[in-house]
Amino acid sequence: MRIGIDLGGTKTEVIALADSGEQLFRHRLPTPRNDYRQTIETIATLVSQAEQETGQQGSVGVGIPGSLSPYSGLVKNANSTWLNGQPFDKDLAQRLEREVRIANDANCLAVSEAVDGAAAGAQTVFAVIIGTGCGAGVAINGRCHTGGNGTAGEWGHNPLPWMDDDELRFRVDVPCYCGKQGCIETFISGTGFATDYQRLSGQTLAGNEIMARAAQGDALAGQAIRRYEQRLAKSLAHVINILDPDVIVLGGGMSNVERLYQTVPALVKPWVFGGECETPIRQALHGDSSGVRGAAWLWPLEQ
Numbered sequence: 188m189r190i191g192i193d194l195g196g197t198k199t200e201v202i203a204l205a206d207s208g209e210q211l212f213r214h215r216l217p218t219p220r221n222d223y224r225q226t227i228e229t230i231a232t233l234v235s236q237a238e239q240e241t242g243q244q245g246s247v248g249v250g251i252p253g254s255l256s257p258y259s260g261l262v263k264n265a266n267s268t269w270l271n272g273q274p275f276d277k278d279l280a281q282r283l284e285r286e287v288r289i290a291n292d293a294n295c296l297a298v299s300e301a302v303d304g305a306a307a308g309a310q311t312v313f314a315v316i317i318g319t320g321c322g323a324g325v326a327i328n329g330r331c332h333t334g335g336n337g338t339a340g341e342w343g344h345n346p347l348p349w350m351d352d353d354e355l356r357f358r359v360d361v362p363c364y365c366g367k368q369g370c371i372e373t374f375i376s377g378t379g380f381a382t383d384y385q386r387l388s389g390q391t392l393a394g395n396e397i398m399a400r401a402a403q404g405d406a407l408a409g410q411a412i413r414r415y416e417q418r419l420a421k422s423l424a425h426v427i428n429i430l431d432p433d434v435i436v437l438g439g440g441m442s443n444v445e446r447l448y449q450t451v452p453a454l455v456k457p458w459v460f461g462g463e464c465e466t467p468i469r470q471a472l473h474g475d476s477s478g479v480r481g482a483a484w485l486w487p488l489e490q
């Protein structure tokens with residue numbers, strides 16, 4: 188049995204999966220914010236519940252909104268900031284009395300979708316979470332690729348490629364929280380989409396409200412979504428020119444915008460070197476469950 192934990196900012200979720208991928212148990216508890224020891228205790232409680240309910244012992248994988256530094260062994264870049272600087276895998280392994288695998292939540296999405304999701308069986312998968320922010324992860328042969336610095340997939344903090352004049356202005360007006368300007372995240376996150384519409388119209392609306400207006404023929408909302416599609420396409424072409432994944436999977440709030448799957452593939456093509464590109468762009472099959480399922484699959488079937 189495989190146990191996956193998704194450590195989110197507000198809730199911590201557990202799933203227990205059989206070898207077939209069938210869900211045996213699932214439960215969630217509030218994340219004890221700003222309390223490192225209680226965060227570990229919450230995970231221990233969820234693992235214990237999963238094992239009691241199923242009567243089996245499981246391997247444990249955990250998805251976190253950050254990554255482990257391969258140099259210090261400590262958590263970095265977590266927006267659940269109380270994890271930063273902590274030897275989270277070692278502390279959790281000691282508490283659970285077993286080895287624990289930890290990965291970034293976007294890497295968990297990539298693994299989940301590569302194992303039995305929208306990219307099932309694909310060799311190389313690039314998965315993007317486009318929500319409040321923009322995270323991405325890479326799975327190769329169904330396994331998480333974290334890279335030598337633990338930074339693989341952090342493409343959201345590369346600059347938007349091939350910026351036009353308006354994007355050059357956006358770059359200056361909307362700096363990224365990471366301290367740099369022009370990051371892909373500032374353009375293609377749900378927050379970036381709403382910001383762009385606000386700059387066009389002077390109105391502050393949520394992403395789904397902007398989409399509803401575009402569907403009713405609102406010209407500025409239509410312009411915002413067309414600009415968004417072009418920016419997403421340029422950003423993905425950048426990935427294809429480096430990694431050329433077999434499948435690109437989109438998760439997070441903006442991945443629910445259905446027209447992206449019709450419009451973006453054709454917009455990607457002209458930006459790919461040589462102009463040939465048939466890379467499938469698919470919506471995550473497991474939706475919000477992908478993170479917790481991918482955490483469980485950090486222990487693959489073939490060890």
Ligand SMILES: [Zn+2]
Nearest residue numbers: 344363365370
């Ligand atoms: Zn950034």
